[in-house]
Amino acid sequence: MKKKYFIIGAVVVVLLGYGLLANSSKDDTQETGQATEQIAQNNENEQKFGVGTANIATTESDKKDEETQQPETEKQTEETVEHRTGDNIVGISDKDITEIHSTNYDTVRNDVTERWKCLVLAEDNFDVTEYALSCYKNHFDSDETILAVINLTTKTSTSISKVAGNLYVSEYEYVDGEEHDAKIMFSGMHLVDYIVYIDNGDVEKVTEED
Known part of the structure; x- marks a missing residue:
């Protein structure tokens, strides 16, 4: 069991x-x-x-x-934009304005447009056209800005503005105190005009010196 x-x-x-x-x-x-x-x-x-x-x-x-x-x-x-040729092509705007010591004014007294700005510098052998494209890139708030570049050493006053897609650069004789008063700015004797092409910086002279 x-x-x-x-x-x-x-x-x-x-x-x-x-x-x-x-x-x-x-x-x-x-x-x-x-x-x-x-x-x-x-x-x-x-x-x-x-x-x-x-x-x-x-x-x-x-x-x-x-x-x-x-x-x-x-x-x-x-x-890679091809540079233009011709007798009136006189240089390239390829220098940096920030490397030049200057006094910058974001407004100009008596400017009714509120679009004018001013750089005041004192430089020998300064060709403003070589710096125009850099001025546009560094100091233009919009395409309506008018920039005055006043060189107290060469006694010149230059207007830089954008016209028809490029920069129009007009140079005048300096008038004492114009950096402080829009009413007399660019009132000196006209000297010469240039076009600076924005695509590659080509500088074209469009008028001869008076």
Whole structure:
């Protein structure tokens, strides 16, 4: 009798162990199946939308590279504009006005337009046309600005304005105190006029000195 109960107990233990192993195997199989299904779903989404983590990182990197290269492209375009030729092309406006010491006035007394500005400097061998394009880039608030460049050493007063898409530069004899009064600014004897082309800085003389 005892032997019979022992055999029955052994069979029960074996059956329980088999059941536990079967459940464990079933859970592992289910988890493996779910993981496989998730991977398949991810691959399907990437194929459908064409976007994965690596693609997102690459897109952001390409965008930053494009933004970084844009100013260089604009600079190259400006430098590759062919220079004009002819007897009246007398130079290139390619010097930096910020390297010249000057006193800057953002307003001029008695200016009813509120568009006039003034630079006062004292320089020998100063050709204002060589700095005109830099003046435009650094001192014009808008295309309606009129900039006076007064050189107390050479006793000249120069008007720089934008006309028909380029800079018109007119030089006059300096009148004492004109930097402080719009009513007498550019009232001296007219000397010469130039056009400075904004696309590449070419300087063209349009009138002869009086």
